[in-house]
Amino acid sequence: MSDRLDAGSGSLLGRLRDRLEGPNTIGGSAVFWVGFAVAVAALIAYPQTTDPYTVIQSSRYLALAFLALSLCFIWGYAGVLSFGQVAFFGVAAYAFGVIGINLSSATGVVAATVGAVVAGTLAAALLGYFMFYGGVRDTYVTIMTLVVALVLNTFMAQTAGSEWAVGEAQLGGFNGMTNIPSLTLGLGETGLVLEGNLFYYALLFTLLATYLGLRVLLNSSFGMTMVAVREDEARTATFGYNVPFVKLVVFTIGGALAAVGGVFYASWGNYIDPSVFGIAFAALPVVWVSVGGRESLLGAIGATLAIERMRTGLSSGIGPIGSEWALVIVGGLLLGVILYLPAGVVPTLDDLVDELRTRRTERSQSTTTTEESPE
Amino acid sequence: MSAPEDINVRQKPAVAATGGGRSTMLATKQLTKNFGGLTAVDSVDFSVAEGEIRCLIGPNGAGKSTLLELITGQLDPSDGDIYFDGEDLTGLDTHKRIDTGISVKFQSPHVYENLTVEENLRVPLQRTDRDVERVLAETLDRIALAEKAETGASELSHGEKQRLEIGMAVTLEPKLMLLDEPVAGMSVDETDDVADLIRSLHDDGMTFVVVEHDMEFVRRISEQVTVLNQGKIFRQGPIEEIEADEDVRRIYLGENA
Incomplete structure (x- = not known):
């Protein structure tokens, strides 16, 4: 608690920390923020220390981190376990492809970015409206979101024929959609194309801004409402909260986060295929989170980066372990965490740090008393 | 808000259960709830006047809790209507009924176990336009949990949880408060605390409907008692009359008399 003394002191930094910190997010001490700044600095310096190929690989992990944040936000804080966040990720990826291919100018790509995020967000709002106002709850939400993803998977997989085209964009069926433009900033025919290190930095700063924005949101009164809904829906309604509406707003924001990830993902590989709606991919966000x-927003991001890095490492096999074991190992990791660290790695670490600190304070207090006592 | 009533009311001659000349705050008309073949609430005309503390008693399964759940909209009635302050509540969602000025505390404690006492109070409070920090301090004081503001709700005793829940409901400044067994499972001291809390809120003008089994407690807080039996209103009147009524003793009080 002593670390927080300067928070709320009226200084700009104090006011900022007041908005960023609260019971709903982990990490509020000065030590935390120093560590956070060091980690961000390391991520900024990272491209200078490694080869371009690794930077491109890392960009993929950062794009997926949005998907993790999306699930963490709705599941961790509002108790809505969606197994189909990939649906909004994929809808946005396909929408980005379709609009971007048809309007290939810089303005067109910017329009594609906005249009794709809107498409993914609207898809979430629509599904959320029918689920939450229709009284679908708990595991049925999980099942229904997964089914939506799988239906999209089946549907997109059969769009191979040339009749499945939107303007110049061929949906491509099982083989996917190719020639998706890279993210571009600017208006007119040409703009600043975000590739290589630029793409990495664009992603990193968007992710950083999203993380801090979500922290502010979660520590606001809306965040408190989300937690109340997660803890006890019926009770929260008896305080006058419109629970279906709260869940719809949360689910829509979650859809928007997934959609941002989808846009980055599609422009990362200039390619998207129906496997983004498949069950193997749909399971990954649940594992990361x-x-x-x-x-823990930070836990979700960290786990995504770590697990995806590990999967990349395993894809070429390590010694006798072939690439086919990658998903088995990820599955084993999930089981291990559920059995031994049910709250997840970061909250467990946070509890541990808290406990050590309390113990140290107690010890220092007891030494003070011993010194003071005449014996 | 009506003037504090306190003990004078109880010394008045027996009046109609609606509480004499005071205006009706809550009224149900022919309210009915069927669960399959069972009629839990059967054509009930129940009304409460502004400023009352009305106790609802009756044997297990009499339909007391169901009646409260119909009033708050947790359950939809099979038939009949509910009026509050002249407004027809029937068919409204729970959250809209709360906004008309009703608060409720359910039978089993329903605090947010993973939040602290203070956070629990903030959840209802942040919706109102009241001065959060001031009301928070007042409420913590009123429910005697100021020293446990930072304590996790899961670590509270049963009695403390019940007080916290009443405190949460009170922060909304309801006109009508529905309490389902507020002292069930409490020690004598804890029961006294809750009785004092209810009387002090009543002095501030709050109207109560309290479902309770503990007749000692009912005697302490209530003026008018409604007896439910098998989903119907069996008797209604001042506590002394109800306790003296042979039929009521037979169906209900007989168990503990």
Whole structure:
């Protein structure tokens, strides 16, 4: 608690920390923010220390981190376990492809970015409206979101024929959609194309801004409402909260986060295929968030980066372990965490730090008393 | 808000259960709830006047809790209407009924176990336009949990949880408060605390409907008692009359008399 003394002191920094910190997010001490700044600095310096190929690989992990944040936000804080966040990710990726291919100018790509995020967000709002106002709850939400993703998977997989085209964009069926433009900033025919290190930095700063924005949101009164809904829906309604509406807003924001990830993902590989709607991919966000910690945005991001890095490492096999073991190992990790660290890695670490600190304070207090006592 | 009533009311001659000349705050008309073949609430005309503390008693399964759940909209009635302050509540969502000025505390404690006492109070409070920090301090004081503001709700005793829940409901400044067994499972001291809390809120003008089994407690807080039996209103009147009524003793009080 002593670390927080300067928070709320009226200084700009104090006011900022007041908005960023609260019971709903992990990490509020000065030590935390120093560590956070060091980690961000390391991520900024990272491209200078490694080869371009690794930077491109890392960009993929950062794009997926949005998907993790999306699930962490709705599941960890509002108790809505969606197994189909990939649906909004994929809808946005396809929408980005369709609009971007048809309007290939810089303005067109910017329009594609906005249009794709809107498409993914609207898809979430629509599904959320029918689920939450239709009284669908708990595991049925999980099942229904997964089914939506799988239906999209089946549908997109059969769009191979040339009749499945939107303007110049061929949906491509199982083989996917190719020639998706890279993210571009600017208006007119040409703009600043975000590739290589630029793409990495664009992603990193968007992710950083999103993380801090979500922290502010979660520590606001809306965040408190989300937690109340997660803890006890019926009770929260008896305080006058419109619970279906709260869940719809949360689910829509979650859809928007997933959609941002989808846009980055599609422009990362200039390619998207129906496997983004498949069950193997749909399971990954659940694994990342479970391992990192449902109630930790940072845990979700960290676990995504770590697990995806590990999967890349395993894809070429390590010694006798072939690439086919990658998903088995990820599955084993999920089981291990559920059995031994049910809250996830980061919340468990946070508890541990808290406990050590309390113990140290107690010890220092007891030494003070011993010194003071005449014996 | 009506003037504090306190003990004078109880010394008045027996009046109609609606509480004499005071205006009706809550009224149900022919309210009915069927669960399959069972009629839990059967054509009930129940009304409460502004400023009352009305106790609802009756044997287990009499339909007391169901009646409260119909009033708050947790359950939809099979038939009949509910009026509050002249407004027809029937068919409204729970959250809209709360906004008309009703608060409720359910039978089993329903605090947010994973939040602290203070956070629990903030959840209802942040919706109102009241001065959050001031009301927070007042409420913590009123429910005697100021020293446990930072304590996790899961670590509270049963009695403390019940007080916290009443405190949460009170922060909304309801006109009508529905309490389902507020002292069930409490020690004598804890029961006294809750009785004092209810009387002091009543002095501030709050109207109560309290479902309770503990007749000692009912005697302490209530003026008018409604007896439910098998989903119907069996008797209604001042506590002394109800306790003296042979039929009521037979169906209900007989168990503990």
